[in-house]
Amino acid sequence: MGVLSSFKSKKMTSALEKKLSLDLSGKEPSDWYCLDDKKVLRVRITNVHGSANLSTGAAKDLRNSLKLDEEGLKRLYNCPMKGKDYENKIRSMGYVQ
Amino acid sequence: MQIRSSKEPERSEPDLRTLKGLVSAAELAEMLRKGRRTSFGKWRPPEYGRWGVLYAAASEREALGGLKFVDELADVKKQVDDLSYQVESVVSELKQCKEGISTILNELRGRPITKQTELFEIDETLELIRPIPVVIEEYDDEVIATFPEIEAVGAGLCESEAIINLKKEIRKIFFELEGVSDNKLGRLPLGWKRVLLKVVKKIGSSQ
Numbered sequence: 001m002g003v004l005s006s007f008k009s010k011k012m013t014s015a016l017e018k019k020l021s022l023d024l025s026g027k028e029p030s031d032w033y034c035l036d037d038k039k040v041l042r043v044r045i046t047n048v049h050g051s052a053n054l055s056t057g058a059a060k061d062l063r064n065s066l067k068l069d070e071e072g073l074k075r076l077y078n079c080p081m082k083g084k085d086y087e088n089k090i091r092s093m094g095y096v097q
Numbered sequence: 098m099q100i101r102s103s104k105e106p107e108r109s110e111p112d113l114r115t116l117k118g119l120v121s122a123a124e125l126a127e128m129l130r131k132g133r134r135t136s137f138g139k140w141r142p143p144e145y146g147r148w149g150v151l152y153a154a155a156s157e158r159e160a161l162g163g164l165k166f167v168d169e170l171a172d173v174k175k176q177v178d179d180l181s182y183q184v185e186s187v188v189s190e191l192k193q194c195k196e197g198i199s200t201i202l203n204e205l206r207g208r209p210i211t212k213q214t215e216l217f218e219i220d221e222t223l224e225l226i227r228p229i230p231v232v233i234e235e236y237d238d239e240v241i242a243t244f245p246e247i248e249a250v251g252a253g254l255c256e257s258e259a260i261i262n263l264k265k266e267i268r269k270i271f272f273e274l275e276g277v278s279d280n281k282l283g284r285l286p287l288g289w290k291r292v293l294l295k296v297v298k299k300i301g302s303s304q
Contacts, residue, residue, distance in 0.1 A: 028262075028265075028266075030269075032273075032286075035283070037281065038280075038281055038282060038283045039274075039277065039281065039282050039283060039286045040283035040284075040285070040286070041283070041285065041286075042248065042270065042273075042286065044250065044266075046241070046250055046251070046252040046262075047252075055236065055238060055239050055252075056207060056236055056237075057209065057234065057236045057239050057240075057241040057252060058239075058252065060241075061241060061243075061250050061252070064248065065248060065250075094284065095283050095284050095285060096283050096284070
């Protein structure tokens with residue numbers, strides 16, 4: 001709970017847009033993460049409050065939609081996991097057919 | 098819980114049980130005659146002098162009584178040491194329990210109350226062929242409604258708001274996938290499309 005509830009909404013949105021080339025603008029931000037010209041994952045941020053921090057539920061949902069564990073989301077949120085690293089991870093998990 | 102023996106005697110402390118053997122009848126008589134600490138002689142470890150119960154003894158009987166008392170005191174000391182060690186162990190285990198309970202409580206606070214329901218209707222554009230199972234998760238400050246099979250999620254401040262948003266999300270996903278050919282979809286979206294086509298029927302346009 002501690003980690004999941006400590007993500008800043010803006011920083012998370014910015015990280016996802018830059019690293020995964022997503023467009024997460026709008027009131028109900030969601031976009032398809034595409035690889036090899038295929039829609040692979042649907043990424044969404046369901047921050048019901050529009051608050052500075054992502055709620056626990058929103059963070060959990062985001063984590064599920066990205067197919068990451070808590071540590072992976074933390075690494076994507078911070079610098080260690082680059083876009084290419086994430087792509088390799090998703091490919092290795094077999095989500096791109 | 099493992100209870101160990103009391104701590105080892107300090108090196109500077111004599112084993113009190115040996116003291117009695119050390120004081121033989123002849124030695125005792127000599128000691129009583131001299132009546133002072135020096136009766137132990139230089140060859141004895143000087144620290145034995147600290148157990149000088151015989152110093153003020155007036156007779157052999159009284160001296161032996163004193164030695165017995167020292168033995169009893171030693172036993173009591175060992176018991177107190179054992180008890181002290183046990184109390185330390187119990188305190189340590191209680192501390193670990195307290196930390197464990199605290200961790201569990203934090204975990205429980207982060208977990209939502211979960212229940213299940215069904216959707217019977219989406220909107221004027223989509224008709225449900227059969228009810229959709231929905232998982233409702235109630236957190237402290239929000240409610241999340243999910244149709245897990247297609248990873249559709251709706252969030253809200255209350256259950257009804259979350260369900261309304263889930264319906265919007267299902268509709269959105271349906272129309273995002275409906276017109277896309279299967280070879281343009283990854284493993285997951287392809288599965289979602291198949292599920293949606295089995296449970297939802299289009300009765301109006303997406304606009």
